[in-house]
Amino acid sequence: MFDRAETRYAIFGVLFGLMFPAGSVAFERYVIGSQFSSLGELFALNPIHAIVCMAPFVLGFTFWRLGVTYARVQAQMHRAQEAEQDLSLIVKTDTLTGRGNRYSLRQDIRALEKDGSSGRVLLIDLDKFKFINDTLGHHVGDALLVSLSERVGDIVAGKGALYRLGGDEFVVLCNNCDDEGAAELAGRIGEAVSQPFDICNTRVTCGCSIGIAAFSPETPGMSVVLARADLALYEAKQTFGNAYNFYTEEMSREAETRMQMETAIRMGMERDEFFLEFQPILGVEAKKLRGFEALARWHHPEQGLVMPTAFIPIAEISGTIIPLGEKLLQMACAEAIKWPTPLTVSVNVSVEQFKHRLFVDQVRGALDASGLAPGRLILEMTESIFALDTDMIRETFDQLHRLGVRFALDDFGTGYSSINHLRQLDFDYLKLDGSFATSMIDDPREHRLVQTIIDLAQHFDLETSAEGIETPEQFESMRASGISEAQGFLFAHPLSADVIASYLENDQKTRSEEDKGAA
Structure with a gap:
């Protein structure tokens, strides 16, 4: 019972208070010389002694109250120390895993x-x-x-x-x-x-x-x-x-360059420095125009014309590809609506765009704003799309397919592609990487590989397209292999939007003259 602080304080107060009655008795008997045999007689000699004898009770109670207060203060200090320890642990520890933070x-x-x-x-x-x-x-x-x-x-x-x-x-x-x-x-x-x-x-x-x-x-x-x-x-x-x-130190230098480029890209979007050029895509058998591929360009105020290989990767890293890609998609659809039906426009799409949660809404918005029929829009993506989870991208594929948009697998044969991927995702076109157009001329193995790819595409009911056609020999080799479409400098360099109207007019005249000659 004596472990509690208030009890110890009360006992000390009583013992300390007893000193006062003892002092009163000693003072009255040995200093004054009074004779008494009981406390009553002592109190009768001097009433002050009665008050002094109350000291043990008063001081006992007073010290007890001090003990209570001291105990409370000690308890509060103990709780504060525990809280400080807990706070220190929280500050230094990850609450989910219990590891350091x-x-x-x-x-x-x-x-x-x-x-x-x-x-x-x-x-x-x-x-x-x-x-x-x-x-x-x-x-x-x-x-x-x-x-x-x-x-x-x-x-x-x-x-x-x-x-x-x-x-x-x-x-x-x-x-x-x-x-x-x-x-x-x-x-x-x-x-x-x-x-x-x-x-x-x-x-x-x-x-x-x-x-x-x-x-x-x-x-x-x-x-x-x-x-x-x-x-x-x-x-x-x-x-x-x-x-x-x-x-490595080289990484820091590259990071600084990327930061500068990222800042320039953001400023370029604000200043409308990005624009599109369009490369014609022709059907192989009749060399008839089927559509255009929209190619991003950047008119940099200091560096001049900047090609997409220089700024698209940095835009993907920084996240600016999302607003930039949406803007380019809107520009492509707005231009394509000016062309005769059923000419298509092919727009390159980044993996970062495709996995963005608002990508379907962005495509739908570009189509609605321009009035372009969804079937005239082809979204091109490289084989890096297969690095994403198949279930995640299939849902986006399905939503856009239901909308009527078509898909092309670009640069096929250089990345993650496999037959399993072609089975899982519903592509409409398969575009061979431009390197095949050159390599298949001199390398029989490359020629057989191209033929195998085309046969595979036909098995999956996919249209095939060859990029990078620069010579008649390359075109004839691709045509003999069964390719469906072709594009490259042999037919036309990328065209600015303001000359497409005249290109279409000349193409129509050429078709008319060929038809008359055939008749």
Whole structure:
């Protein structure tokens, strides 16, 4: 019972208070010399003694109240300390996975640098995580992150520490680790992440890309280390499937160039510096005009004419391809409505555009605004479309097909294409990469490959088109192989929009003269 602070304080107050009655008795008997045998007689001698004898009760109660107050203060201080510890844990810990967070990583890197240590940082980014979140739900995504942190944590145990920066980004901090050790660890992590996860009665598969950067006492802080790892991660993401890459100084220079180009692209859109040229597409048998391919161009105020190979990849990286692609699509449809029916317009579409959630609405909007019939619009995409999840892109395909839009698989034979992909996605056209037009002339194997591709397309009821036709020999070789359409400098260079009307007029005159001659 004496463990409580208020009890101890009360006992001390009573004991301290007893000193006053004892003093009164001693003072009255030995100093004054009074004789008394009871407290009543003492009180009769001087009423003050009665008040003094109340001291043990008064001080006992007073000290008890002090004890209560002290106990409350102590309890509050204890709760404050616990809250401070909890807050410190929250500040340093990712609440979902229980791993260290960005703040914890910064503190640990700073401590290692002060100790003169060096090592490697591995920045891990999951593939298809957004798709998993959107299709299976955020609860599955969260469970995947927890399972992944446990799996990767087991791999790095004893070699480094695992942190979660947020979203689907993780970091492994390896002290006293060289490039060889980091590469070995990155390979093991990539292999582990690619194994299926059984989550919420669902088997989930994903992959990851890893960027690796070094840190040392000379490195100017965590932000620089992570920025370098992020540049290496970007390079790793350019490789299909699980991959890792190391940071180099060249990456920083390239990143600076990309930033400058990205800024220029945004300004170019504001200033309407982008425009389209149109290359004619002809039917092979009768050399009859079937349509045009819209080709993006940029009239840069300082660099002059900039071709799409220079700015489209950067627009894709920065996300500016979404508004830029929509604008180019609108321009193409607005121009095509001026042409005679049934001439088509083919518009190149980026993978980043295609997987954007508003892409179908953007296509529908361009058609509605221009009045162009959906069947006259052909969306061209390269084989990189197959790097996306098939289920994700099939839905977009189906929506646009129901709308009436047609699809062409561009640059076939140079990327991820397979027969299985042609079975799963409903393309209307298959366009051979322009390199085949040249290589098949001198290489019999290339010629047989072209013939095989054309036969395959015919099996799937696909129209075929050859790009890059520059000589009559190339055209005849493609025609003999059974190609459906052709385009290239042999027929016409890309045309500006303001000369298409005269081109169509000349084409019509040529057709009329040929018809008269045939008659």
